[in-house]
Amino acid sequence: MKTLTTVALGLASLLVPIVSLPAEKSVPNSSVAEPTLRYIQSNGIRMRVAEMGKGPLVILVHGWPESWYSWRHQLPALAAAGYHVVAPDMRGYGKTDKPQAVESYDIHQLTADIVGIVDAMGEKTAILVGHDWGAIVAWQSMLLHPKRFTALVAMSVPYSGHGQQSLVQTLQKSLGDNFFYILYFQEPGVAEKEFDADPRGILSRLYLSPDSPREAPTITDPKRAAGGWIPRMGAPKGLPAWLTQADLDYYVSEYTQAGFRGGINYYRNFHHNWQNTPQLADAKVTSPVYFIAGDKDVVIRGATAETLKASMKNAVP
Incomplete structure (x- = not known):
């Protein structure tokens, strides 16, 4: 796997207490230069983007349940390193448009949104940095639009490639009636109703690691029928x-006005995406890639660096 170090080094600012808060919100003033927040047109929708710096274009793609604000530390760091860095609210999030149809959130639309950002910035190509669902979109952007993206930092x-079945199919077979959030999200209207009723409850629980000090859960039955996710x-x-009350309040305010449905619709397209990207069965990412994961990240479930490299070797030589 080829490596990309210059942009990745800027991500180390995650460990530095830089605060960059949006001017339109009632939040404490920051001594650090703040990004410009503006709206652009991309792939037929209006997107809000945070923007800083001059130089080669870097697009920071957030995951769920997040927003442009998740990159508040990296924006000034990468701008200072000589990059034109742009962090959008993705489709369905924050103050970006939120189409109603579930299929409006499939991978072809999401990757076209990223291409549209490159166009809106007047550039031919960009470097991508993606975390969580943002990493999924970034990987797929590299594969579906290889001429538009020159390098990737995936977090x-x-x-590991286009599987023999979709993730949803795999989870349904392995988990059956047990609760798992991705399967919970497949139920139309259910998860967003729970989260919209208590945005602070879900966000405060998800932003902290599972081993952080917590009250006891009120639902311990593993069956999906026992109830929702927050309890x-x-x-x-x-x-x-590393997470101030002002930070959490900003996220809560964003989800209070935007709702959760848009982001959850990404998950509702897992099977659809798998069905509609057969051309990726043997596709490989040939541009430079730098992969980052936390050693306590529940997504990688304790996998070692060697295990992760091995899992990607066929699709990311």
Whole structure:
């Protein structure tokens, strides 16, 4: 696997207490240069983007349940390193448009949104950085639009190719009637109703690691029929140093106005995406790639660097 180091080094600013808060919100002032927040047209929708710096274009693609604000540390760091860095609210999130149809959130639309950002910035190509669902979109952008993206930093979610069945099919076979959030999200209207009723409850639980101090969960039955997701995760007993109350309040305000349906619709397209990308069965990412994951990241479930490299070797030589 080829490596990309310059942009990835800027991501180390995650460990630095840089605060960059949006001017349109009632939040504490920051001594750090703030990004410009503006709207662009991309792939037929209006997208809000945070933007800083001049130089080669880097697009930061957030995951779920997040927003452009998830990149508040990296925006100034990458701008200072000599990049024109853009972090959008993805389709369905924040103040970006939120189409109603579930199929409006399939991988072809999501990757076309990223291509549209490159066009809106007046560029031919860009470097991609993606985390969580943003990594999925970034991997697929590299494969579906290889001439538009020159390098990738993927965080948390590796790419091992186009499987023999969709992720949803795999989970349904392995978990049956047991609760798992991706299967919960397949039920129309259910998860978003729960989360829209208590955005602070779901966000505060998801942003902290599972081993953080928490109250006891109120649902312990593993069966999906026992109830939703929030009661299955104990309420946090406090916030860690890296997540301030102002940070959490900003996320809560964004989801209070935007709702959760848009982001959940990404998950509802897992099977559809698998069915509609047969051309990726033997596709490979040939541009430089740098993969980053936390050693306590539940997504990789304790996998070692060697295991992750091995899982990607066929699709990411």
